[in-house]
Every structure is written in C-alpha cells, then in structure tokens.
Amino acid sequence: MEFSHLGLVNVALALRFRQPGWPDCLLSGGYLLHAVGVKIRLPDARIVHPDILASSPSRGIGLLIEVKSGPNLDHDQLGRMRSVSPTELREHAYIQVNDPDTFKIGVLYLCNTVHSDSIEKAVDGQATVLGFDGRKFQLAGCQLPDDELAKALTNASVASDHQPLGIVPFDDESTDSEVATHVVPAVVAALVRGEGQLSVDGILHETHRLCCDVMQSTGAGSELRGIRRKASFVLRTAATEDFSPWLKQVERQPIYRFRKALSADRAQRTRELKSLQKLGRSLFERLGGDVQLHLALPDLDEGDE
Amino acid sequence: MLQPIENRRDLARHLQAQMEASRYSVAHELDDEAEGKNSVKTYLLEAHTVEKAGDDPVEILSQLGKTLGFQTAATGDQDLVTLRDGDHDFWCDTSLKRYWRLHAMAPVKLADKLTDRLVSGTTRLDRVWLAPNYLENLSKVLGGRLQTFSLRHDRRKMRADEDEYNELDFVSMRLWSSRAHETLGKLRKAAVFPHGMSVRSVQVRREIDDHPSEYAVAEFFQDGKVTASGTSFDLHSDSLLLILTDYRKVVTAIEDRFGIGVEPHGPRGKGATLTGEPFTIEIKWTTPSLEYTVGKIFSSVEPFRLWGIPQKVGPDHFRARAVDLHVGAMLTFDITPKHVVIQLPRGACGNTIVRFLSALQYHLNSDVADDLYTSGVGPWNSRTLAS
Numbered sequence: 001m002e003f004s005h006l007g008l009v010n011v012a013l014a015l016r017f018r019q020p021g022w023p024d025c026l027l028s029g030g031y032l033l034h035a036v037g038v039k040i041r042l043p044d045a046r047i048v049h050p051d052i053l054a055s056s057p058s059r060g061i062g063l064l065i066e067v068k069s070g071p072n073l074d075h076d077q078l079g080r081m082r083s084v085s086p087t088e089l090r091e092h093a094y095i096q097v098n099d100p101d102t103f104k105i106g107v108l109y110l111c112n113t114v115h116s117d118s119i120e121k122a123v124d125g126q127a128t129v130l131g132f133d134g135r136k137f138q139l140a141g142c143q144l145p146d147d148e149l150a151k152a153l154t155n156a157s158v159a160s161d162h163q164p165l166g167i168v169p170f171d172d173e174s175t176d177s178e179v180a181t182h183v184v185p186a187v188v189a190a191l192v193r194g195e196g197q198l199s200v201d202g203i204l205h206e207t208h209r210l211c212c213d214v215m216q217s218t219g220a221g222s223e224l225r226g227i228r229r230k231a232s233f234v235l236r237t238a239a240t241e242d243f244s245p246w247l248k249q250v251e252r253q254p255i256y257r258f259r260k261a262l263s264a265d266r267a268q269r270t271r272e273l274k275s276l277q278k279l280g281r282s283l284f285e286r287l288g289g290d291v292q293l294h295l296a297l298p299d300l301d302e303g304d305e
Numbered sequence: 306m307l308q309p310i311e312n313r314r315d316l317a318r319h320l321q322a323q324m325e326a327s328r329y330s331v332a333h334e335l336d337d338e339a340e341g342k343n344s345v346k347t348y349l350l351e352a353h354t355v356e357k358a359g360d361d362p363v364e365i366l367s368q369l370g371k372t373l374g375f376q377t378a379a380t381g382d383q384d385l386v387t388l389r390d391g392d393h394d395f396w397c398d399t400s401l402k403r404y405w406r407l408h409a410m411a412p413v414k415l416a417d418k419l420t421d422r423l424v425s426g427t428t429r430l431d432r433v434w435l436a437p438n439y440l441e442n443l444s445k446v447l448g449g450r451l452q453t454f455s456l457r458h459d460r461r462k463m464r465a466d467e468d469e470y471n472e473l474d475f476v477s478m479r480l481w482s483s484r485a486h487e488t489l490g491k492l493r494k495a496a497v498f499p500h501g502m503s504v505r506s507v508q509v510r511r512e513i514d515d516h517p518s519e520y521a522v523a524e525f526f527q528d529g530k531v532t533a534s535g536t537s538f539d540l541h542s543d544s545l546l547l548i549l550t551d552y553r554k555v556v557t558a559i560e561d562r563f564g565i566g567v568e569p570h571g572p573r574g575k576g577a578t579l580t581g582e583p584f585t586i587e588i589k590w591t592t593p594s595l596e597y598t599v600g601k602i603f604s605s606v607e608p609f610r611l612w613g614i615p616q617k618v619g620p621d622h623f624r625a626r627a628v629d630l631h632v633g634a635m636l637t638f639d640i641t642p643k644h645v646v647i648q649l650p651r652g653a654c655g656n657t658i659v660r661f662l663s664a665l666q667y668h669l670n671s672d673v674a675d676d677l678y679t680s681g682v683g684p685w686n687s688r689t690l691a692s
Contacts, residue, residue: 013579017583018583018585019585020587020641020646093576094570095570095576096570162619163624165583167648181616181626182626185612185614185626185635188612189635206635209635210579210651211567213567213577270606274604276612277604277614281614284614293616294614294616295599295600295614
C-alpha cells in the first residue's frame with residue numbers, strides 16, 4: 001500500500017494516539033507533538049521545515065520528522081535539519097530541553113517502503129529512514145538516537161485494513177473534492193449554530209480544529225497558508241454553485257453570509273438538512289470526487305423528523 | 306391560594322406538597338401514557354456553554370422564551386428562573402451551573418413537550434442521558450429499593466426494511482414486581498433479549514432511616530426525566546444531586562482525557578503540544594448491514610441526530626466528518642466492524658459522546674460501554690484497546 005504525503009503525516013501522528021489496530025510507539029515513548037508543517041527560523045537565516053516536530057522530554061530526545069511520499073529528497077533541507085542544536089530547538093521551536101549537553105536530536109524520514117532504498121541512498125547515513133507499507137515499519141539509514149523507539153517501531157504492526165486517524169484532514173496537495181469533504185460539514189455546523197456569516201479562517205479553524213494551533217507559524221511561515229488557499233477555493237465554488245441558495249460571498253472579502261437560516265420547524269429543518277447532504281454530494285462530484293466513496297444516505301422514513 | 310415562589314426553599318415546599326398529593330395515584334400508573342401523570346416532574350438538562358463560555362442561564366432561557374413563546378421571570382434567587390407556558394409554571398434551578406433541574410407540575414405530556422422544545426430550540430441545551438446499566442444499578446447508588454423497571458430497545462430504524470433479519474428487533478416492556486431487581490437480573494442472565502436489555506426507566510423508593518413515613522418514590526428515565534411522589538422532597542432532591550454528581554464526573558472525565566487539542570508547552574509556555582486521545586467504543590453491531598446502519602447514523606434524524614456524508618475509506622471502514630445537531634459541533638467518526646472511534650476536539654462538549662453512546666445502547670447494542678460509570682472512563686477505554 002502506498003500513502004500520499006498527507007497519508008504519511010497522519011501515519012506518523014497516529015503513532016502518538018491510541019487507536020484500535022495501530023501501534024502507539026510515540027505515545028508509549030513519552031513523545032509530544034509540537035508542530036506540524038511549521039517552519040523554524042534559526043540564527044544565520046537558516047530555516048528548517050520538518051513536517052513534524054516531536055520530542056520526548058523524559059528520554060531527552062527531539063525528532064525532526066520529514067515525510068516523503070516519493071523517492072526524491074532535498075539535500076539542503078537534510079543539511080539544515082542536521083545542523084539544528086538542542087539550544088536552538090529550545091529557543092526557536094520552544095520545546096522543553098532540560099540539558100542541552102545530553103539532549104539528542106534525530107532526523108527521521110518517513111516514506112513508503114517502496115521508496116526506502118532510494119531515500120536511504122540519498123541520505124547517505126546522515127538520517128534514519130522509516131519505510132511503511134501499510135502493515136509494517138522498516139528502519140534503515142543511520143541509527144535512531146532512541147533505541148527503545150527503534151525497537152518498538154521494528155516490532156510494530158498495523159492490523160489488516162486499518163487506516164490511520166485523519167488528524168490532519170487535508171493539506172495543500174489534497175484534491176478539491178477531499179477538501180470539500182471537510183469544508184461542507186463546517187459550513188453546515190455554522191448554519192446549525194445559527195451563525196449569520198462565516199470566514200475562510202473560521203472554516204479552517206473548524207476543519208483543522210485538532211491540529212490548527214500546532215500548524216500556526218510563529219513567524220517563519222507554515223503550510224497553513226496553502227491549506228487556506230484550498231479551503232477558500234472550495235468555499236467560493238460552493239457559494240457560486242451547489243450551495244448558492246444558502247451561501248453568498250461578500251464582495252471581494254473572504255467572508256460569506258448565509259442567505260437564510262435553517263427552519264425552526266423541526267420537520268422542515270430535517271428536510272433542509274437532508275437537502276444539504278445532497279448538495280454536498282453534488283459538490284464533491286462537481287469537484288471531481290468519486291461519489292461512489294460517499295455512502296448514499298437512506299431516505300427519510302415516515303415519522304423520522 | 307398559591308404562595309409566590311421567590312427562592313428554592315419556597316419551591317421545595319411547593320413541590321413537596323405536590324409530591325404528597327400525588328402519592329395515591331402512583332399505583333394506578335401502569336401504562337406509559339400515565340407515567341408520572343400527577344407527580345412532580347424534574348428534567349435534568351445540560352447547559353455546557355454556562356461553564357465553557359460563561360453564558361448566563363437567565364439570558365439563555367429568556368432568548369428561548371422569545372423564540373418558543375413562553376415567558377420567563379426572575380425570582381429573588383438568582384439561580385431560580387420561573388417559566389410560564391400557557392397556564393403552567395415551570396421552575397428552572399440553575400444552581401449547579403452546567404446541570405439544570407427543570408421542575409414542573411404540569412401534565413406530563415405538556416411538560417415533556419416544553420422540555421423537548423427547549424433542547425431542540427437551541428444548541429446550548431441538551432438532556433442528561435442516563436445509561437441502561439447505570440439505571441439498573443441506581444437503587445444501589447441511592448440506597449433505595451427498586452420497585453419497577455421498563456425496557457425499551459428498538460433496532461428497526463437502524464436496518465433496511467428488506468433485510469432478512471431473525472434477531473431481536475425490538476423490546477418494550479414494563480414490569481411491576483416485588484422482587485424487581487432479581488427479576489431484572491434473571492432476565493439478563495438468561496439472555497432473553499441479547500444485547501437488547503436497554504433499561505429505559507427504574508422506579509426507586511427511598512426512605513429516611515428510622516422514618517419510613519418520610520419517603521420519595523421516583524421514576525428515573527434514560528432521557529433525564531424524573532417523576533416523583535412521596536412525602537420528602539428533600540430525598541428526591543438528594544437523589545437528583547447524587548445522579549448529577551456522577552454524571553458530571555463522567556462528562557468531565559471524557560472532556561479532560563479525550564478532548565484532542567493543543568496545550569501550551571516549553572520555555573515560557575511559548576511552545577505547544579498536541580494532547581488528548583480518540584474515544585474508542587468497542588461494539589458488536591447487531592444489524593445485518595454496517596453500511597446501511599452507518600448511513601442511518603448520519604442521516605440527521607433521531608436517535609443520533611448527526612449530520613454527515615460518510616465515506617468508505619477502507620473495505621469495512623467508514624469515516625464521517627459529522628455535525629452534532631444538538632450543539633452544532635463538528636466531530637470525526639471512524640466506524641469499523643468492531644469499533645467506533647471518535648475524535649472529540651478539546652473544548653467540545655463531552656455530553657455529545659454520552660448521547661451517542663445512549664443512542665447506541667437503545668438502538669443497537671445495550672451492552673456498549675457498560676462500565677462507563679463504574680470505571681471512571683479511564684480503565685474502560687484502556688481495556689477496550691488492549692483487547
């Protein structure tokens with residue numbers, strides 16, 4: 001099984017949470033997740049941009065995790081990550097480093113197992129490579145600074161057909177249809193709460209509520225900008241097409257107003273909500289999604305309202 | 306002539322008189338229609354924004370009154386609000402902040418209807434959902450005697466009509482017995498209704514030690530309704546307090562442990578770290594088609610009242626970003642043949658999880674999360690994952 005960049009990010013994040021059928025190697029190692037897709041500006045104008053920054057204060061280890069869905073690698077990025085010191089992580093990434101002299105930093109490339117060999121060659125012993133095939137993890141490259149974590153990863157296995165949780169729901173490489181899968185419920189949630197208008201940032205805060213704060217830049221930029229662009233496009237399309245009876249963009253502003261509220265009458269409200277489900281499905285299809293993946297929802301039974 | 310009710314003490318006296326007046330009618334209430342007809346009714350409600358966003362209960366009720374057409378009036382007690390709907394008065398005791406007790410003497414159908422309008426008229430109010438096994442053990446929790454119980458379990462709406470289905474489809478029964486607790490135990494042991502022992506209500510008699518003439522007979526329903534008669538409002542009030550204390554513990558434990566989100570971390574608190582964990586429910590599905598059942602769960606209607614467009618992300622794995630229509634919150638559900646995994650955002654209302662569990666327990670499998678109250682949430686979830 002091969003994963004996209006987003007899929008692999010969620011694979012790494014899933015190791016930090018308890019989930020049936022998934023190993024929790026990072027959680028059991030006391031690892032904390034600090035940043036996802038956030039750039040860290042270091043002295044000398046160096047910028048490192050790991051996909052995930054994690055640390056285990058109890059083990060005194062920091063991990064810069066870079067996700068590679070393909071076989072290629074940015075050597076400059078590798079060099080910059082290798083140059084990061086514990087003190088710099090403490091001062092510029094704001095993570096807890098109790099003793100900079102003993103604190104160890106590892107650079108870990110997570111990739112699809114089919115690309116492990118080429119990534120291993122490219123890192124040339126300067127980083128650890130972790131291949132994943134949907135069931136097992138395979139370590140290569142230089143040794144991880146955390147022996148226990150290395151052992152746990154080598155022994156870990158994922159139960160058949162188990163997908164990682166979607167902690168990060170979509171990224172700037174996601175298809176428009178995938179983005180709509182998350183944006184549309186956020187629009188409906190605002191409607192249910194009786195909000196008169198919504199903003200792109202508000203929607204993003206809702207779709208990425210679990211991880212939004214760890215994706216926020218502290219000044220050097222983050223992937224959130226690209227994700228915002230994606231959400232903005234989908235929202236605009238929704239307002240001009242399928243959701244136009246409900247949603248209208250305020251001219252030249254990233255703000256949308258609801259044209260009407262949900263009915264106070266319970267039966268009518270249920271019919272409106274069912275209609276919004278149909279609109280959502282048609283929007284996914286318009287944006288090129290495979291509508292077969294979305295379940296056809298049962299029709300209303302008598303007395304369902 | 307009715308004295309004006311200016312505070313909770315006045316209310317207690319007033320409700321006690323009604324409890325005493327109604328005690329002779331209880332024995333005749335043998336059918337659902339008559340449940341609590343003349344008794345004092347108390348509805349346990351949850352108002353999560355009172356603690357989370359500092360909302361004012363009086364303001365919430367006053368706004369609802371304008372929308373739903375009832376009047377509200379403050380009393381001399383800031384935690385007690387009077388509601389007048391037509392000819393009937395209701396009193397909302399908000400002294401526990403997040404958990405409200407709405408008392409009524411109105412006919413049960415009218416009182417049920419107003420409560421239904423209240424919780425469906427705003428995203429800021431929900432019911433307190435008592436689990437079947439909690440109700441089953443409630444007489445022990447309260448130190449009283451179980452007098453009667455009712456069961457209600459209905460899977461019919463969770464499967465397609467054309468499905469061939471030979472399992473238990475629905476149960477509805479009410480039993481009066483001098484040994485109700487034993488009877489309930491025997492029914493469970495004999496597995497007469499496999500995964501369908503959804504206790505809908507229990508009637509418990511409590512007495513004050515050495516003063517058997519001081520008593521309260523109350524029927525507690527799974528949706529937080531309580532009907533009471535007897536000679537001691539204090540005992541009734543004490544029961545409500547014990548239940549709400551247990552309930553608060555469960556909801557708070559869910560929010561504290563399972564809310565996923567970011568906490569400050571690192572030097573000067575300038576860093577951040579992702580905390581919390583997904584809430585995992587182990588379940589044996591009782592319907593023939595998981596796909597159909599998942600579609601029903603997210604179809605916006607009762608009992609789940611979740612809006613979503615579920616996706617198939619694996620051969621037997623469905624994922625839905627869903628809107629909880631009670632509170633307007635968005636959650637992610639991962640559903641497989643053995644589990645439901647819910648990502649509850651930090652700060653979201655834990656009552657959503659309890660309500661979801663309740664819908665599972667009364668419409669799919671009564672044994673789901675059967676140790677939610679006894680385990681304090683934590684060990685239950687770990688055990689589930691370890692298995």
